[in-house]
Amino acid sequence: MAFDLGSVLVQAFSPFNLLLALLGVVLGTIIGALPGLSATMAIAVLVPFTFAMDPASGLIMLGAIYTGAIYGGAYAAILVNTPGTPSAIATTFDGFPMAKRGDGDLAMTLATLASVVGGVIGAIALMTLSPLLANIALAFQSSEYFWLAILGLTLIASLSTGNVIKGLIGGAFGLILSMIGVAVVGGDVRFTFGSSALLGGIDIVSALIGLYCIPVLIDLVARPDRHLEPAPLGRGFRFFEALGLCAKNTVNLVRSSAIGTLIGILPGAGGSIASLVSYSEARRSSRHPERFGKGEPGGLLATESANNATVGGGFIPTLVLGIPGTPPDAVILGALLVQGIRTGPELFTQQSGIVYIFMFGLLIATLMMLPVGLLIGRYAYRFIVNTPKSLLVPLIAFMTVVGSFAIHSNPHDVVVMVLMGVLGWLLSLGGFGPSPIVLGLVLGQIAEQGFIRAYMIGGARDNFGGQLLFDRPISWAIVALIVITLGLPLLRLLRARSGNGKEAQP
């Protein structure tokens, strides 16, 4: 490698850069914890300030904010059941049940540890394997995205155990919601009912805030019991307990981080799919899949390590190919262009090690998440637990409005948020959970566009089947995963039934 490791380390560990990394992580964590305020937004606001800095310092700060914001999304997901970003959707599945039964402190510590592990694995992949892994971004084409989205949708089945029909109805409803607006393929205007406000479709984040948070708020007001079970005093971070759980879940953590890194590389996927797929995998390979969704630490560890691994993964195509892996990467890529830094494989060999300074900076920032996260997490948890409901509810309600407005500075998104919230509450009375709807909404567009494109290209080449599946080994692998995910529980069920009929086999 054509760079001087010593000087890179000296620069990455310079007091100013360390300070920027710390500042970025703190800022990012807070921004990520507030639903509606996103990493993209925070980075866009701060980009002009970084122009005054030396490029590597600016990059470190932006990377630190990014990784902090993805981690911060876990706070709202665990404590108020509201994924602040799509990456944190799956964190609510087990994080909130844990908090509800009084293990919120443990959940926060677990989320912090998992995020650090995922972030470090992603960053190491970025440092060591970038040029190699970047090609994955090119190997994934429309048909793979279609199958990947379908794999994500299979999670509906496992999320709605006991009532698959309702889960499927919810998922179908979410798919319909995802069609609203101007279609990218074809340009048709769908389901807008003549309203120009709906041309842009339903914003995912405002739907997330509405569907998850509003029902919680209504329940808080409607029920006399406490929001979260308070933790006994003086219990601390439960750090060693969390560490023990992590040790038990080593395989899970490594697998989820690897999934997160790989999916982070795919420009069309992102943190939401990464955490959903790794959650689904963790559940499938767990010895107690029935515990998932009821506060299983393994589920929380899977999603939080996966979504932070997408940070490092997402930088791989950004820096090697000039193709942003995630929306925040797009902003950072824009900042690089303005500073006159050209991306490409040569970035790793020339440019006097800027990239390496940045990557070490990202690694340092990720490690800083541990103390920063534990500290902020503890206060956030205590604050949410100890604040009386009469204060907490208006405060969260206010934040939902601010958050959904902030997405596009548009009041229309607030209306969508409230409508989705009321709808979500009514549906929850009928036994429909929010997650299948959200999965449909998030994955619908990816699935639809992937399929239609494969169809059009297949049509042009007169080989639709080959384009969609038969000529594409990566698609085979994803389809195999889909079959296993859907088939295994069925097989187990059949075996259990036949076992009951005859004598039980050990």
Next chain:
Amino acid sequence: MLKKLGLKKLGQKKLGVLATVATVLWATGGAFAFPDKPVNYIIPFNAGGESDISARLQQPYFKKITGDDLIIQYQAGAGGAQAWSVLNDQPGDGYTIMGTNLPHIILQPLLQKPGYETADLTNIYMFHFTPDALLVRADSKFETIQQVIDAAKETPGALTVGGTATNTANHIANQRFSTLTGAEMTYIPYTGTGATIPALLGGEVELLWGYTTVAAGQGDKVRMLAVAQDKRHPLFPDVPTFKELGIDMVGGAYRGIAVPKSTPEEVRQQLSDIIGQINADPEFIKEMEQAGFAMLDVPYDGMEAFMGERQKIYEDVARQLGSLK
């Protein structure tokens, strides 16, 4: 101060008089009296896109010329329509300006009901465009446009060409190319310029309707067959224009700035002059061309003719696409 108070209290007619007086004051004062505080620049797209990058490049020059800051804000949604539909609700004091893009602001009102009409947007300057370009991978068998045309004529629709979304600059370029040359290709729409690049590099599509900016960003991984400019782009002296090849295509995605309708004539002119000055700065031109943009100067007084000409071109193509009934 006087200006600010005056704008709020006086009616439309008096406002014009006041503004004239103000202009005289500016003219005699030599330096700019407008702006005397930061100007908000709303980008109707997400941060990180080409509109954002060009705004970021304009920012320091705006400060240099006027002494005031240009503050960039984002109001993305519905391909820009969400911001454009509320532009005229903003205060018309010259301190709120908004990026506009062609063909978006002509095609959206033509094909959908985006909540605004093309005529609602008061464009005061069009400062550059990203010329349409036909790209292939560096290892592609296509070396010239003629080879593409021949292959497309041999088996119509068998070649796939990627581009950004439907009824967009790329989609129009494909249709215009097909009308002018008789070469029929299958157009595959993607969500954004960013998504089209892996499609081309990964081999999902054989060709790509992109812009010079894409070629500038991807370097030697792609080959540009032709650009839709009057003259060759300074960054790519070896790439012919479509015009040289006898194909009458000049166009791409144009970017400009609009103000709320209530902005007085004098302020519109003033802003147009400032943007014109930025656009004339040799250092700025160099930065823009390095990134692949092509400079364009359509000031406020030339806007009507320019918009009329583009309107006609887009209407024709939309009719050919069957999008316009």
